[in-house]
């Protein structure tokens with residue numbers, strides 16, 4: 001169980017203070033799939049980085065199973081938007097890296113990495129270099145590498161944000177399948193309302209200036225969810241509700257052009 | 262070969278021909294024995310090459326030069342990485358490098374000779390001294406070029422500093438290290454040659470100085486041409502290795 005209590009984060013920028021996140025209280029149960037939705041600059045990334053232990057809250061605490069988070073750990077695997085693969089390693093060597101770091105012998109690591117690549121549908125690309133892969137394939141490889149750490153929580157910051165609509169839907173369905181077969185907790189940041197609804201058990205809606213949670217929204221689509229779920233009539237209802245929330249939320253003055261879709 | 266590269270090869274050859282032709286014309290017109298014609302230089306080169314003198318001196322120069330370069334490379338790479346990663350080292354090295362970089366290190370050569378003598382050790386030390394700075398600057402920049410997310414990834418998987426250095430920093434810095442080598446190689450040749458002017462009668466620099474002392478400028482020019490060829494060869498070797506080792510970055514070197 002992940003608990004955020006009164007979590008706030010401010011940044012000093014020049015001589016003024018940016019209140020990126022203000023007083024967030026949130027409880028996430030183990031095994032939940034939580035999506036975080038909000039306009040640009042509302043502090044989604046900052047929130048995720050605090051969960052990951054990459055940033056420390058200015059106020060409040062983040063605890064996981066009762067333990068206060070003080071830094072990054074292999075129990076919380078981060079998937080970055082830009083995949084962050086090593087261009088000098090093959091895909092399979094990239095996936096094997098967390099294992100090698102942990103002292104797993106090279107051969108065993110490669111075997112495990114092959115199994116992980118199969119899991120994300122990249123079994124044919126183990127010997128390719130990241131530069132030879134498409135954006136979607138790179139994101140799959142990054143996911144496989146994160147899974148190699150055997151985390152209990154996946155932290156994903158707009159992992160499909162740079163992909164085309166079709167690839168994105170395929171990736172969403174694969175992620176769904178992977179998660180349903182595991183007991184991972186997933187916290188998934190997105191700009192995309194449909195994505196937030198399709199993936200999440202809950203959609204945490206955030207608002208801007210200052211960054212805060214404005215609604216904790218429960219999605220009641222059936223589990224397990226497959227591509228079929230996209231045709232569920234309740235989705236339209238959810239969409240228009242979330243649209244309303246975001247449209248009335250003040251938009252960021254420093255918004256960098258990212259749009260809610 | 263397409264039209265553009267054929268055209269550019271033609272222009273490259275033309276450029277060389279223009280310079281050589283001008284030299285030849287100038288030599289003929291000046292009618293000065295100190296300005297030798299091309300064929301005289303070629304003959305002298307063959308003479309020096311035949312009796313093995315050229316090879317022996319070239320070997321001495323290259324041994325001392327590359328020894329100095331290697332020492333500088335290893336020390337500069339380590340210092341660069343340390344300074345880029347630790348603010349303690351950064352603060353300590355910063356003033357030293359800023360002060361040392363603009364100083365002509367050749368000014369120290371008389372002292373180097375006093376300490377290490379007139380032999381190859383002095384030349385090696387001098388080359389290392391002079392090559393250290395450009396190599397350090399590149400190594401530092403390379404280690405600083407690690408993308409923040411890669412560093413986070415390393416923290417996420419709980420990689421130690423040795424892991425980070427070997428698996429993340431070194432590959433990131435690799436293209437920079439090759440750039441450093443490309444800058445350092447001509448410096449290495451310059452310092453080797455100049456330091457051989459004064460010394461224990463070894464190396465291509467010595468050969469130039471001796472030939473000049475006997476007004477044998479044709480031999481001196483022949484040796485200079487050899488130095489140029491060695492420099493070109495070493496540079497091409499670095500470019501080739503860079504393309505082999507930094508295979509994930511394409512089409513960025515000259």
Ligand SMILES: Nc1ncnc2c1ncn2[C@@H]1O[C@H](COP(=O)(O)OP(=O)(O)OP(=O)(O)O)[C@@H](O)[C@H]1O
Nearest residue numbers: 011013018020039040041042043044045046047258
């Ligand atoms: N390191 C930092 N220094 C200063 N300000 C920061 C820093 N990181 C984030 N901020 C500010 O905090 C606010 C929230 O940023 P954050 O990146 O969390 O937003 P976001 O919701 O992820 O936006 P986006 O959807 O565009 O990714 C923004 O105003 C941003 O400028």
Ligand SMILES: [Mg+2]
Nearest residue numbers: 044045046157
């Ligand atoms: Mg963000």
